[in-house]
Amino acid sequence: MSAPIINLSVQLGRLRLPNPVMVASGTFGYAREMAGLVDLSRLGGILPKTITAEARPGNAPWRTVETSAGMLNSIGLDNDGIEAFIESHLPYLAGLGVPIIVSVAGRNHDEFVALAARLDGLPGVAAVELNISCPNVSHGVDYGTNPLLCERLVAGVRSACSLPIVAKLTPNVTSIAEIAQAAEAGGADCLSLINTVLGMAVDWRRRRPMLGNVMGGLSGPAIKPIALRAVFQASRAVSVPVIGIGGIASLDDCMQFLVAGASAVQIGTANYYRPTVSMEILDGLPAAIVSLGAGSVREIVGTLDARPREVEQPDAVANDNLVVR
């Protein structure tokens, strides 16, 4: 008997991907560095490191610190600027035949719009991701924490650029649903979340913060429950698709995000310590989808039954240790 054919393609607004497994911005370099370890052509999408209008040196060291089940970083958007990206990195990325979603960060509204407009129409650019969620630069999260500014920014980019737009959200807000709805109202094709969780590490002997920038963004397995919760809440608050990011390091993690409401995922920190993780997830994904009785990614997205459980009556609980008064 031949194996069932599973449809792995996903439609994220105007953006179509061959499969839902992407690599997250800032954790995969410009892909060239990973070519010896990963069959890049199999990826559903590649997000290069966020680019800015001008070159930026990033923050003072230390810029990364290992933590329990994760890491803190305060890289600070170190990059050579958009023109260097277009000249030095985009031709290689465009030649991979994989959707390239270019992550951009502006210092203000107009800069975001200009960055997106500059990418419009360039060969190989499939979409633009608006990094409105970087905790490591001043004003990095302004547009990701204020719903009004967020909606205006996405709308401004949408009117200046014909590429599909992904709005990347920060978990460092009171209501992820509110900011998700603002990005949707502005015209985002889809949302990606989460960026890192603001945190810090302390060297108590020196009485100094470990990171040069004092605070940084926590990522890795430690943040997976926060990311799952945010994806669950956001995906139920909007009708545009959501991309899940945060601590994904295995097929099980990926499946949890899809069932919780993500239409696709991005792998971040795991690329550093297990660079083949995206390939392993892709290898196992068809069988995992079949195990749920489905034939496509779309059929399992958001199928979590999150109805509150009934309170079990004491006499129905099979627990010898339970004392029923």
Ligand SMILES: Cc1cc2nc3c(=O)[nH]c(=O)nc-3n(C[C@H](O)[C@H](O)[C@H](O)COP(=O)(O)O)c2cc1C
């Ligand atoms: C060292 C490092 C650099 C990052 N740089 C960027 C970046 O340039 N742009 C961006 O949108 N996110 C950046 N991120 C955030 C990741 O893309 C991702 O949203 C976050 O780490 C959560 O996913 P993870 O737990 O799988 O790493 C960076 C993360 C790390 C660890």
